[in-house]
Amino acid sequence: MGHGGGGALSAELVQQIFVPAFGGEVLAQLGDSAAVSLGGTRLAFSTDSFVVRPLFFPGGSIGDLAVNGTVNDLAMSGARAAYLSCGFILEEGVEMPVVAGVADAMGAAARAAGVEVATGDTKVVEAGHGDGVYINTAGIGLIPSGVDLCPQRVVPGDVVIVSGDIGVHGVAIMSVREGLEFGVEIESDCAALGGLVETMLAVTPDLHVLRDPTRGGLAAALCEIATVSCTGIVIQERAIPVPPTVANACAILGLDPMYVANEGKLVAFVPREHADAVLAAMRTHPLGAGATIIGETVATHPGMVVARTLLGGTRVVDLPLGEQLPRIC
Amino acid sequence: MGHGGGGALSAELVQQIFVPAFGGEVLAQLGDSAAVSLGGTRLAFSTDSFVVRPLFFPGGSIGDLAVNGTVNDLAMSGARAAYLSCGFILEEGVEMPVVAGVADAMGAAARAAGVEVATGDTKVVEAGHGDGVYINTAGIGLIPSGVDLCPQRVVPGDVVIVSGDIGVHGVAIMSVREGLEFGVEIESDCAALGGLVETMLAVTPDLHVLRDPTRGGLAAALCEIATVSCTGIVIQERAIPVPPTVANACAILGLDPMYVANEGKLVAFVPREHADAVLAAMRTHPLGAGATIIGETVATHPGMVVARTLLGGTRVVDLPLGEQLPRIC
Known part of the structure; x- marks a missing residue:
């Protein structure tokens, strides 16, 4: 089951079996x-x-x-x-x-x-x-002309934005599958992000990379981008929008919201000079109303994601090994 | 299981559930x-x-x-x-x-x-x-310019060509799945037909329709084209290329080779004036070496496929109801 979870075992399966077997250049980019x-x-x-x-x-x-x-x-x-x-x-x-x-x-x-x-x-x-x-x-x-979104374009100094609350979809599925009750019903935030992305690209086509943090959650998306771009990422844990219902459910289940799947949220790496305008545009769109800056990229610790914790410490954010929640999408 | 067999039950599922739900014009063409x-x-x-x-x-x-x-x-x-x-x-x-x-x-x-x-x-x-x-x-x-392949273009007088022996793939799967031995091992003829089609289109882009007779076999492909084009089809049973191994296996299993799945064969509806040249070109290609004319389209009995039998009689070829061989592709 771990090989389907979107974590390190999934990456191993793709890198060791599928990429060599298929041998294409496009597939090897793994976007x-x-x-x-x-x-x-x-x-x-x-x-x-x-x-x-x-x-x-x-x-x-x-x-x-x-x-x-x-x-x-x-x-x-x-x-x-x-x-x-x-x-x-x-x-x-x-x-x-x-x-x-x-x-x-x-x-x-x-x-x-x-x-x-x-x-x-x-x-x-x-x-x-x-x-x-x-x-x-x-x-x-x-793909509109002038748009080239890929992790290789991420450079130190980029601003990391998420479009809203994380962890909602994964916790919604978990709550019904396991018959868990968290006091209130948590609804999946599953939505189509094409319109939000158009709104963002209307500000500037020069966004660096967008990622849909599904299996493996926000953590896996950030780790993949850090690895491919050879850039360090620093996240402010207190800035990550986690609704109280998700936080409570994760606390009960022993899950970290950063590893819980989303479907209707995106994370964007935006050049610093465009970050404020892109953030403002996102907040005008219903699916970006909760958009917020959660961190930035740095030249130090290339390939590594570090979170500044609520208590002022730092911790390394790793790619999850296997699944936290199987068959969530 | 019948709903997955490529016959009348499959068509009913698509027509009654999927086409109304999705409502697109392209899907409704069902090519x-x-x-x-x-x-x-x-x-x-x-x-x-x-x-x-x-x-x-x-x-x-x-x-x-x-x-x-x-x-x-x-x-x-x-x-x-x-x-x-x-x-x-x-x-x-x-x-x-x-x-x-x-x-x-x-x-x-x-x-x-x-x-x-x-x-x-x-x-x-x-x-x-x-x-x-x-x-x-x-x-x-x-799609190359000038090429427009669809059953609606079929008119009375078109020539029906198959690219080679039919029924081989289905019988090959059946023989290993059910542990049946037919004296000789029958190998699937699974192959990619892109090159053969290019060879045919080099003769003329004005082919009317091509069909890949997979689930439901040659019979289902012919019935669908007859229905959509509102044209009658007359097939000479003796002209249909069925290798002896397939004929023997079908006789033992009580199957009709016309309903057995193929994967590596095609059926073409070609304007009469181009038929000889297209047939000759097909025979120059390894996957069309066994190409042969099996029938023609007629203005009588629109929507119906009729086979002239070996004994000189005629029989109506119907869309199969469900599957003859489940999970063959």
Whole structure:
């Protein structure tokens, strides 16, 4: 299970098996989505499979995740998603109203994100070889000219911004899956980030990198960017927006909110001269109302993420080994 | 299981649940791949999930299928596949050498087809919720100018050509899955058809439709084209190339070779004036060496496929209801 958790074991699987086997240059860049060129057009191309359990949870469903997850991966390349593909793997015996409910949720999410489901496929596997519904989506979108988002562009002095509260999606799933009650129901914040990214790029196309902190949470996103950019990252722990419900749930469960998955939040590395304007623009967008600066990049400790703790100390933020929460997306 | 078999139940699922839920115009065309326009570029975009059992079989593996299946769907739009995405769903406990073997097979198949795996994703599900390895691929490729392949373009008088022996892939899978021995080992003919299609389009871009007769076999492909084009199709049963090993295996199993899945064969509807030249060109290509004319389209009985039998009679060829062979791709 650890190999699917988005942490060090996942990275090992990709680096040791998939990259050597496939051998492509684009894949080796390992972004949330690939930037490819076709007929003179620059496209973002991305895929994600969704195996979340339960299929429906407070604030969303596997259908919402399947649309928003891929739309968000494309948005992290600066691309507005144009077309999605959709592959269903249904388990024999799943009720048709469940399939229809998932499909309806996907359709609604696609319309909300302004993306068209253009092609699809359905396979059915025997009972006991699936879990109701698995969905894969892939997506394509145009990358606007002048936009080049990649971790290699991060330099010391960049400002690190998150778009809002972290940890909400992961805790929402956990609470229903394990039947835990935290006093109040926590709803997933699953959303499509294409519009927020457009708002940010309207300030300047010169953002350095965007990342969608899903599996592995904010910590994994920061560690990957630090490693690839060979830049140090310093985070102010007190600046990280964690809502009290998430903090309480994490305290009970022994989880660190920085490692909990999100789906509807982004982290941006922005040149210092644009940081205030980008932050102000983000706060005008409903999905960026809670945007805040959480840290900066530094020339010291390249490749390492350090958090200044609430008590004034520092700690190293590591890539998680395996999963904290399995099958969350 | 029937809903995944590529027959009438599959069509019902797509028409009654997915098309209304997603509501897009492109999806509603229901081709092997979607033709979309992005930044002024015409692209083919397609997806397929692969749940075949066993993962390795004579002549190929799930990795070969995952590449060639999507490459072939794009080729049916006339597009040479440029980039693939790849989503793995691994079952907890699957051995890493198995995953590596599948990935290596995908890499080799991608290099053979001239396509690059540009982006990927891996999820892990608990033991008992998968079957070792499931793979989804999506692909994109350029549609050459002047090429417009769709069933709506089929008119009475078109010539129907298949590229070679049918039924081989389905029987190969069946023989290893069920431990059946048919005297000789039957190897899957799984192959990438992009090069063959390029050879055909070099004769004339004015082919009417190409179809990859996978699930549901040649019969399902012909029925779908007859329905969408509102044209009758007449097939000469004696002209259909069925190798003796496939014929014998089908006789033992009570299957009709016309309903058995292929992966490495195509059926083409070609204007009569180009048919001889297209057929000659196909025969110069290794994957079209066995190409042959099997029938024609007619103005009578629109939407219906009729086979002239070996004994001189006629029979109606229907869309299969469900699956003949589950999890064959």
